[in-house]
Amino acid sequence: MLLKNKTAVITGCxxxxxxxxxxxxxxxxxxxxxxxxxxxxxxxTFINEIVKKNNNEIIPIKLDLNNEDNVKETSNNIINxxxxxxxxxxxxxxxxxxxxxxxxxxxxxxxFHTNFFSQTIFTQNILKSMIKKRDSSIIYISSTAAIxxxxxxxxxxxxxxxxxxxxxxxxxxxxxxxIRVNTIAPGLTNTDMMKNNTPQKFVDELKLRTSLKRxxxxxxxxxxxxxxxxxxxxxxxxxxxxxxxxxxx
Amino acid sequence: xENYKKYCSAFTTTFSIxxxxxxxxxxxxxxxxxxxxxxxxxxxxxxxxxISIETDxxxxxxxxxxxxxxxxxxGINIQ
Numbered sequence: 001m002l003l004k005n006k007t008a009v010i011t012g013c014x015x016x017x018x019x020x021x022x023x024x025x026x027x028x029x030x031x032x033x034x035x036x037x038x039x040x041x042x043x044x045t046f047i048n049e050i051v052k053k054n055n056n057e058i059i060p061i062k063l064d065l066n067n068e069d070n071v072k073e074t075s076n077n078i079i080n081x082x083x084x085x086x087x088x089x090x091x092x093x094x095x096x097x098x099x100x101x102x103x104x105x106x107x108x109x110x111x112f113h114t115n116f117f118s119q120t121i122f123t124q125n126i127l128k129s130m131i132k133k134r135d136s137s138i139i140y141i142s143s144t145a146a147i148x149x150x151x152x153x154x155x156x157x158x159x160x161x162x163x164x165x166x167x168x169x170x171x172x173x174x175x176x177x178x179i180r181v182n183t184i185a186p187g188l189t190n191t192d193m194m195k196n197n198t199p200q201k202f203v204d205e206l207k208l209r210t211s212l213k214r215x216x217x218x219x220x221x222x223x224x225x226x227x228x229x230x231x232x233x234x235x236x237x238x239x240x241x242x243x244x245x246x247x248x249x
Numbered sequence: 250x251e252n253y254k255k256y257c258s259a260f261t262t263t264f265s266i267x268x269x270x271x272x273x274x275x276x277x278x279x280x281x282x283x284x285x286x287x288x289x290x291x292x293x294x295x296x297x298x299x300i301s302i303e304t305d306x307x308x309x310x311x312x313x314x315x316x317x318x319x320x321x322x323x324g325i326n327i328q
Contacts, residue, residue, distance in 0.1 A: 076301050124304055131292060176285075 002230040003030035007083045009126055011035045011063055011119070012092025014043045016191035017141060020218035021089055021225045026050045026058060028226060030087065033078050035063035037092075065092055065118035075125030084133040087229045088126050090119045090163070091141040095197050100154040108155050115159035120166065131177050138174075139228050140167045140183040141221075144244050147185060160185075164240050171238035180237035182228050187244030188215040211246025252298075256320065256327045259293040260313065274313040298325050 003025055013022040014036040022034055027050075036043060039060045047058045061077065064070045078085070093115045096107060123138065130136040145153045146160035164183050171181035188194055188206055194215075207213050224243050227233050260274065261267050264281040276282055282290070291307055294300070294316075300323040302310075310316050317327045 072303075079301065121304070125301065128292065128295065128301070131288070132296075 001029045002226060002232065003028040003087070005029075006086035006229070007031045007033070008087035008089065008229065009033045009035065009078060009085055010089040010091060011065075011122070012037075014038070014040075014046075016193055017186065017189060017218045017221045018089075018091040019046075020222040021091060022058070023050055024219065024222040024226050025087075025229065026054045026056055028230075029054065029056055030229075031057040031083070032059070033081075034058050034060045035074065035092070036060065037062070037064050063092070063122070065114045065122075068118065068121065071118050071121050072125065075122050078126060079129045085126055085129045086133070086136050088123065088130065088136070088138045089141065089225060089229070090123060090139070092119070093141070093159070095153075095193055096155045097152045097197050098155070099152060103155050108158070111155045111159050112162070115156075116162045116166075119163070123170075127174070127179075130179055131174065134177045134179065136177075136179045137229050137233070138167070138170065138179065138181040139225050140164070140181070141225075142167075142183045142185045142240065144185045144187045144242055144247060147240070147242070148247075148249070167240070168238050175237055180228075180233070182233070182236060182238070183240040184221060184224050184228070185240050185242045185244070186216060186221045187242070187247045189221055190215050190217055206247065209248055210244070211248070214245060216243060216245060250328065252325055252327045255297050256294070256317065259290060259297055263290040263293055271313050276311045294320065298323065300325065 008025050008030045010018060010022055010032060012018040013034050022032060025032055034047065039062055043060060047060055051058050061074055063074045094111065096111055140163045142160040142163045145157045146164055149157055167181045167183045174181065188203060203215065221243055224241060257271055260271050263286060274282065276287060291302055295302055298320065306319045310319050320327055
């Protein structure tokens, strides 16, 4: 129960890594603002199940990173709830695969809008609550693509590496409030987003170049988020932690 | 008048300054009003007036006088 009496905000938590982070944080007794683009019956059922199991509070809240007004409104609603925010997980994001010379500027702008600018606005607002409270943790979910620069991922890698840079700078600025800021860079992880955007041939080749000879489960990423959210990582800030099974080239 | 007193109190709390000196205060013109002091002032004003100041306005808030115009945008009249 590493997150007992803590309140977390998690973005993009109705599937993949985000959903697993929601589940793991709930198991560890965090109360959570679960931010998703669409609150559907399936998601509500899922939340009800884990709340029943873990006896904590999860508030689903609509967050559309493509709509700046909604980003501001949602973050203000969270602040106005007056619940002190202990943890922010910036997980939501989108992916695009195309050669650099087949990546339009419009697509780049769209990717940056969702993966970087909207998350920046959201974080700037939520941070106001965290600075008042102090002693908090912000976790950005980036990608090994941001560091390794995989072919076909110029737009995605650029947005994800921007998050790494922002997290590092932010860690310098808010450390005085004992707010830690770290980034997780997952390697290939078994999610629908990965499967829908990565040819199987590439996955098979990558496994051969990974020490553990397999791709990650979402839970393995969520567990690192749990560590960074908890007091177990109280002296870790400004870091990017690769969770890649020992990927090498 | 009430709002003016509240507005001034934010500056007093943040920069330990009071009286007529406040009217001519500008960002970065005194040691205390650096970027960290600025964010502390913004947080204080947000709390006092129960508002959330947008980042563009945070950046534009360059002086005591300018701040009054900015706070007015959030429905708070400071005279």
